Amino acid sequence: DTARARAAAEEVTTRQRAEILERVRQELSEKEAEISKERASLEALVTKLKQAEELLPQAQTKIREIEGQLRSAEENLDQAENGKSSAEAERTLADSRLQAVRERAAGEAEACLKAWTATGRNGAYALWPSLKIREGYETAVAMALGPLLDGVMVDDLEAMAQTLESGEEGPSGFLISKIPAGTTEGAGPEGAANFIESAGGWEPVLQHLLAGTCIAENWDQAKELSRQRPSAVVICRDGRMISGRGWQRRGKIRGTRPGRSEVEAAKEKLSRAEQSVADAVHRVDQARREVERLKSELITARDPCTRLCRRKSAAARRRPPGWSRRLSFTRRSRPKKFPRRSG
Numbered sequence: 001d002t003a004r005a006r007a008a009a010e011e012v013t014t015r016q017r018a019e020i021l022e023r024v025r026q027e028l029s030e031k032e033a034e035i036s037k038e039r040a041s042l043e044a045l046v047t048k049l050k051q052a053e054e055l056l057p058q059a060q061t062k063i064r065e066i067e068g069q070l071r072s073a074e075e076n077l078d079q080a081e082n083g084k085s086s087a088e089a090e091r092t093l094a095d096s097r098l099q100a101v102r103e104r105a106a107g108e109a110e111a112c113l114k115a116w117t118a119t120g121r122n123g124a125y126a127l128w129p130s131l132k133i134r135e136g137y138e139t140a141v142a143m144a145l146g147p148l149l150d151g152v153m154v155d156d157l158e159a160m161a162q163t164l165e166s167g168e169e170g171p172s173g174f175l176i177s178k179i180p181a182g183t184t185e186g187a188g189p190e191g192a193a194n195f196i197e198s199a200g201g202w203e204p205v206l207q208h209l210l211a212g213t214c215i216a217e218n219w220d221q222a223k224e225l226s227r228q229r230p231s232a233v234v235i236c237r238d239g240r241m242i243s244g245r246g247w248q249r250r251g252k253i254r255g256t257r258p259g260r261s262e263v264e265a266a267k268e269k270l271s272r273a274e275q276s277v278a279d280a281v282h283r284v285d286q287a288r289r290e291v292e293r294l295k296s297e298l299i300t301a302r303d304p305c306t307r308l309c310r311r312k313s314a315a316a317r318r319r320p321p322g323w324s325r326r327l328s329f330t331r332r333s334r335p336k337k338f339p340r341r342s343g
Helices: 002-106 109-117 138-150 157-165 203-209 219-228 260-317
Strands: 124-126 152-154 175-177 196-198 213-216 233-236 241-243
Touching (some): 002 260, 109 152, 152 157, 175 203, 219 233
Parallel strands (some): 152 175
Antiparallel strands (some): 124 152, 233 241
8 A cells, every 4th residue: 555655646746747847838839939029029120220220311311411401492482572572662663654744745634534434435646645756856856846745645535625615624635537637748858747657647747737847957957947847937956046027035944744665665674674573472472382392202211210219219229029028937836845755
C-alpha cells in the first residue's frame, strides 16, 4: 500500500510538472509571437520615421518658397490696387476736364441745348465745338463768327425757339437754321469759311454766315486785302481786324475758347484714362487670383508637412509595448510547493 501511494504521489507530481512546463512553453510561444509582431511594428515605424526625416525638409523648403511667393503676390496686389485707385482718380479728373472743356466750348449755347434736350428731342448742336478749323486759324475764325460763336445749329429752328420762349426765365441764344437765307457769292480763297475744314454737313450755312469776311496771314496783307475789298472785314491770324468802313480792332487778342480740337483731345485723354482703369482692374483681378492660388497651394503643402511632423513625433515617442513585461509564469504562477515524496 505504501509503495502504491508513493507511486501515485510521484505520478501526480510528474503530471503537475508536465502541465506547468506546457503552460510555460505556451506562454513563451505567445510572448515570442508578440515580440515578433512588435519588432515588425517597430521596424515599420523606423522606416516611416526615416521617410519623414527625408521628406520633411523638402516639404518645409517648399512651404517657405510658397510663403515667399505669396508675400510677393500680396505686394503685387497692393500695388495693383493702388494703381487702380490712381487710374480711377485720373479718369474722374479727365471726365471733369472734358465736361469743363465742353461747357467752355459751347458757351451760352450750353443752356439752350440743355433746355432743348430736356424736351426729349435732338437735332441741335453747339456751333463752335462742331467746327474743325485749320490749325493756327482758330482765333481768326472765332473773331469772324463774332456773337455766332455761341450759336446753336438746329434742324427745326421754330420748335427750338418756342422751347426757349415757353418760360419766363428761359435761356436765350443765337439759333442758326440749316437752310441758309438767300445766295452767297464766292469769297475766294481768303474767305473765312474756307478755313473751316469740316462742320458736320453745315458747310453751306457757314459759307453764308461768313460771307464778306476774309482772313489774312499778317497785318500788311490785311490792309492790302481791305483796300482791294472795301466792303469786306479782314481778320489777321492773331485776331486783329480791319474794315473798309473805317474801323479796326487792334491790340493783344486773348485766346479763344476751346474748340473742337480741344474737345477731341479731352475725349482722347478720357478714353486713355478709361483704358488705364480697365487695365488696372485686369491687373488687380490677376493679382487676386494669384494670391488665392498660392494660398490654396500653401494649405495643400502644409497638410502633408503637418502629417509628417506628427508621424515623426509619434514614432520618436512610441515604445514597443510588452518589451518590459515579465512573463506570467512568475513565482506566483508556480505551485507553492510540490508534493513531497513519501518515504
